[in-house]
Amino acid sequence: MLALDISGLEMRFPGLDTSVLSIPRLHVPAGTQLAVTGASGSGKSTLVNAITGLETTTSGSVSWGDTDIVRLSAGKRDAFRAAHIGLVMQDFHLFPGLSAFENVVLPVRLSRRLTPAERQRALHLLETTGIARPDQPIETLSRGEMQRVAVARALLSKPGVIVADEPTASLDRRTGTEVAELIVRLARQDGATLVVVTHDPVLMERLDRRIALEGGRIVEDSAEARAA
């Protein structure tokens, strides 16, 4: 479980005068479940990329716990992400030709040997997420099942943070709700900090706090609203 601290964060793209993301300060206490909303182009995805270290920031700092990931080298940042941040994406990004189980353990297997404990956890997670046959080829699963496998993959390394980028946007309402429930439940179970980019009001309802972005700036924060 890790707290997020952002200060003076600026993200610019070459050739653009205005920054696509500008967050002077944001503190998310450890274990919080945060919803990020905003229209497309509001900077949601850029925020996700910045806090997961997928993209280098122009200036400012992004700290998870005591680690400022902006100051890490690319390799170290990758390693930090692998160890502490579980990612769930809108398009699943599963790899065809591999089974559900193999997809869950792929990132670990590509960096080192899978431990028996991780093997057990992977099977347990697949069971928890409702995948009956771990050896089923991934391309034969339904979209809802695919996202469940992706959730299992995100949780394998017991990350302190789970970042989900529109996890239900490409699913129908019912499966979307189920998957959303699953993410919230499992994050709470593991005590992980959860950041979800979403438009889904049902999902937003379940989360502790909500921030809204517009033009790369935070225009609404439910925590501040409550404090005020």
Added chain:
Amino acid sequence: MIRFILADLNRFKAGALAVVVLIALSVALSVTVTLQERAVRLGSARAAEKFDLLIGAAGSETQLALSAVFLQPSPLPLISGTILAKLSDDPRVAFAAPVGFGDSADGHPVVGTTTRLIAALSPALAEGAVFAHLGDAVIGADVAKRVGAEIKPMHGAADEGGHTHTEIVYKVTGRMAPTGTAWDRAILVPIQAVWQLHGMTAHEHHDHAGEAAETVAANEHDHDHEPHVEAEAGIDEHFDAETPGIPAILVKPKTIADAYRLRQEYRGETTLAVFPAEVLTRLYATLGDARSLLLAIAIGTQVIVIAAVLLVTVMHVGARQRQIGALRAFGAPRRAVVAIVWGELFLLFLLGLALGVLLGYAAAQLISATLTARTAIRMPVEFARQDLSLALWFVVLAVLVSVVPALSTLRLSPARALRS
């Protein structure tokens, strides 16, 4: 990792297959050129092994060697029979055997010679016995006839519009063991029968013995007085001043020193003495040049293929940015991504190499088999130690070439890769 690479290759089956086939074909080309050149060289060298020294009338050394060793039909000037007689009595000579060609039967060369040469080629016959009468014949291992079969010789070859000799029908009395030389396709008959058939009998046709400038094949000999061959007559392998002319004499010297002395002695105005091995060495030099050229072309195609493969993979990496970005995003270290792209390409190179070596080997075998069927010369298709270093070079090159697209993935930012 391996599992992922295989699953990934399986996804791009058609493209991977095309790359492997492309590499395999270019490798096969070099392998075939190398193996075939070696096969021809080894095969002909082994075929010439039993022919120490050839003596013929003045003319082309190469033609003399090719005609006597490989039984390649060609009109050769005749050498006087007295020389054969002189060589037979020479103390430095183990044996001297006449080689009289020009006739054929069913596409096989009919060669007039003596029992000494048969004994030298095939110390023990595979079946039957050597000839004892003028009408007897001994066949090479590859002649598809049975002992006891009849052979009607033809002057020249059928496709040259030759005519059949009606004066004699040879009867097969024996078959030689396989020698791996052109002589496996030959039909060996007593040299006297050949002389008599062509009206060159020592005692009746003195005039013919002097026609050194003419050739047996082109010899329009006199048919007005019918030559007569007594098939039942015994053979006489004693040669003297009366002996008619012959295209070539095979000499087996007693020692190496004798061989050089004899060659020196018979290199003159009217006679020619050659070591077939030496003539072949000269031919190999030409063959080597041809091989260098072919190999250069083969390597050129390999360079083109490698360039094409590089282009394909660089484009492929571009098309796979999303996948590579996702791998990085979910925590695969960069070295794993590099290893995957590199491993996939290297695997294709190795597969192409293996397939190419097999293909090239098969092609060389096929070509050798075709050549052997035509010439009876065994052409051994075999790998040599230096091929290993060639293969090693290819592997090193494959490692280097496949590293280029792999390293290009390092520059990809995972977020940008995911967006594209």
